[in-house]
Amino acid sequence: MSVNKEIKRITTNTIQEMKVRGEKISMLTAYDYSMATIVDEAGTDIILVGDSASNVMAGHETTLPITLDQMIYHASSVVRAAKRALVVVDLPFGSYQGNSKEALNSAIRIMKEAGAHAVKIEGGVEIAESVSRILTAGIPVMGHLGLTPQSIYKFGTYTVRAKHEAEAQKLRDDALKLQELGCFGIVLEKIPAKLAQEVSDSLQIPTIGIGAGQHCDGQVLVIHDMLGINKGFKPRFLRQYSNMYDIMHDAIKNYNSDVKSNSFPNEKEQY
Numbered sequence: 001m002s003v004n005k006e007i008k009r010i011t012t013n014t015i016q017e018m019k020v021r022g023e024k025i026s027m028l029t030a031y032d033y034s035m036a037t038i039v040d041e042a043g044t045d046i047i048l049v050g051d052s053a054s055n056v057m058a059g060h061e062t063t064l065p066i067t068l069d070q071m072i073y074h075a076s077s078v079v080r081a082a083k084r085a086l087v088v089v090d091l092p093f094g095s096y097q098g099n100s101k102e103a104l105n106s107a108i109r110i111m112k113e114a115g116a117h118a119v120k121i122e123g124g125v126e127i128a129e130s131v132s133r134i135l136t137a138g139i140p141v142m143g144h145l146g147l148t149p150q151s152i153y154k155f156g157t158y159t160v161r162a163k164h165e166a167e168a169q170k171l172r173d174d175a176l177k178l179q180e181l182g183c184f185g186i187v188l189e190k191i192p193a194k195l196a197q198e199v200s201d202s203l204q205i206p207t208i209g210i211g212a213g214q215h216c217d218g219q220v221l222v223i224h225d226m227l228g229i230n231k232g233f234k235p236r237f238l239r240q241y242s243n244m245y246d247i248m249h250d251a252i253k254n255y256n257s258d259v260k261s262n263s264f265p266n267e268k269e270q271y
Helices: 012-021 033-041 068-081 100-114 125-136 149-155 165-181 193-202 244-260
Strands: 025-029 046-049 086-090 118-122 141-146 185-189 207-210 218-221
Touching (some): 068 100, 100 118, 118 149
Parallel strands (some): 025 046, 025 218, 046 086, 207 218
């Protein structure tokens, strides 16, 4: 029997047990109560309240503009819906870089005001002090290496990371450092599958991949991408499980048509 069917609430400990048993971990994003309810009831192990809300919910070009207050709003909506999944919340850009006291305060606010179960933070050795300080407060931390969208202006592109040996070695070192500090898991984004497998095998904590191949301990996608709500975003790593854009578009078009033609509401739909 799988670990995640035996328990009522997924915890960081459950995620660790799943890695040990070789059971894959499923993770999806959610940003509001209704969507999180569906994601949770469908049996997803981890719900990530991602700073991708900046893109898919607010229409920004990057993840940088979203604020801590906005992340807390989204996270509290998701926490109210999640009865079983572990809820991990991104610390947004500017809420932890270069200042470990601010990082701790940001993480405390997310845990206290939103009721989240863990935070996620981008970067390696350069954010070690922030990770340590958050962990000393008893707050679980998930790392994030590879393509780190908050550093987009530093990289200048969303292309695959760590293709060259120097960057690949830094990623290996960073992953081990995050584990040593006490992170319970690490997201590996858009790196070569072979490197992701090597890193996953070298760690005792689980890895969650996005565009990092099949050998990670789990996978994550943005819910709007995998449901096909976003039109035009089709990177190689994305498997679209539905075409919700067209389904919703047609439903709304039919509604508008029925209202205009006075066929909605009909006699059975009134009091």
